[in-house]
Amino acid sequence: MSTTVREHTTPEQQSTEPVATPARGTATRADATALHAGRGTTYGMVRECLRVQAFARPRTRFSRFLGMSPLHPEARNAYEAALDELAVREELQKLGSEWTVLSGVPIGAHDDDVDHIVLGPGGIFSISVKHAADATVWVGGRSAVVGDQPVDFVRRAQSEGASAARSLSNAAGGPVQITPLLVVSRPASLTLRDPGVAVVAAKGLATWLRRQRRVHSPEAVAYYAMVAAEPDTWNLEPALVEDTLRDLQRFDHLRHDVEAAAVRRRALRVASGAGLLAALAGGRTAASSHLRALRPAGARAPR
Structure with missing residues (x-):
């Protein structure tokens, strides 16, 4: 196995680094994530x-009036895992303009992909x-x-x-270290x-990356962002990009419907609770009035 090691050199020691200006239109911002549609696990739970x-x-x-969830019962676990996948994407979108994020990058010949490749001043991950x-x-x-x-x-991550690293090194014309x-x-x-x-919890991932030396x-x-954004670097099939974007849009609609149904159920519960309290209060008022009507003239109210 070829080594993929952490890079600990300083900028002054990086004499072999290529220097180039990225072509206009290349992906160099993390807040506009370059979405590469892979063939394996990335957004796999969204698809499932x-x-x-x-x-x-x-x-x-x-059923819509009652706020019943649109989720198929057997889709609930995949839905929760899909939310986790998208939470990582949203976390990476917090990175600044110095960072580039590629998602679902295909590698090897066994329908595998890397969930995300992130490039920035603190390294390539x-x-x-x-x-x-x-x-x-x-x-x-x-x-x-x-x-x-x-x-x-751990083995899979390595x-x-x-x-x-092999794919990016071949495309860049020299060894590239990826963590x-x-x-x-x-x-x-x-x-x-x-x-x-390196192991990091998803929440706080962007902060961890920005803190790297x-x-x-x-x-x-x-330069590395420009090379990584080229489809030929990863043998990327353009049709898969459109498929993944379409899947993400469909999931966004489903997520909206699921959340709207939950809001509807909560509103009905609150309304039902308020109605019950009002009914109880009204019942007590009616009972009190009835007792007053039955009380003989001049009788004192019980304490």
């Missing part, structure tokens, strides 16, 4: 949720996102355990980083014991 959701029955007018679903996570060396289940998170980064989404707890890769000059970052 939409696949199962296709079997859901349309809601009736009455291949990000492998794993969903913990509120479970405890332990990572030490090349081992990882979620709950009580061993998983191969392998993806090595493959991404594999394991991002854990929604862990109940995260315990690290000298892990074989500068290892690339602005010119080098611009």
Whole structure:
């Protein structure tokens, strides 16, 4: 396996770095994420949720009035995991203009992809996102355990980083160092014991990246971003980009409907509670009036 190591050189030591000005229109901003549609796991839960959701029955007018969720029961787990995927994307969009984000970058010949490749002054990172679903996570060396289940998170992150480094190095015309980064989404707890890769919780990922010591000059970052944005660097199929964008738009509509239904249910519960309180208050008032009407003239009200 080719090595994918962390880069610890200073800008003055980087005499082999290429220097070039990016062509007009190349992706060099993280707030306008360059979306590369991969063939494997990136946004996989979005796709899985939409696949199962296709079997859901349309809601009736009455079910909409009641705020019934449009989610197919078997799509709920995939929906929650998809929200985790999009939360990482939203976290990366917090990075400044010095950073470039590529998502779903295809690597190898086995329908794999890197969830995200991030390029900036603090280095180039291949990000492998794993969903913990509120479970405890332990990572030490090349081992990882979620709950009580061993998983191969570290090995996969290292392998993806090595493959991404090979592709980018070939396209850049020289060795490019990429740091594999394991991002854990929604862990109940995260315990690290000298892990074989950098491990970060999804919440706070952007802050962690911005705090990394500068290892690339602005010119080098611009050059690597320009090379990484080329579809030929990753053998990217343009049709897949459109497919992924379409899936994300469909999921956004579904998310809107799910959240709107939840708001409707809460409003009905509040209205029902208010109505019950009003009915109880009205009942007490009516009972009190009835007792007063029955009380003999001159009788004192009970204390």
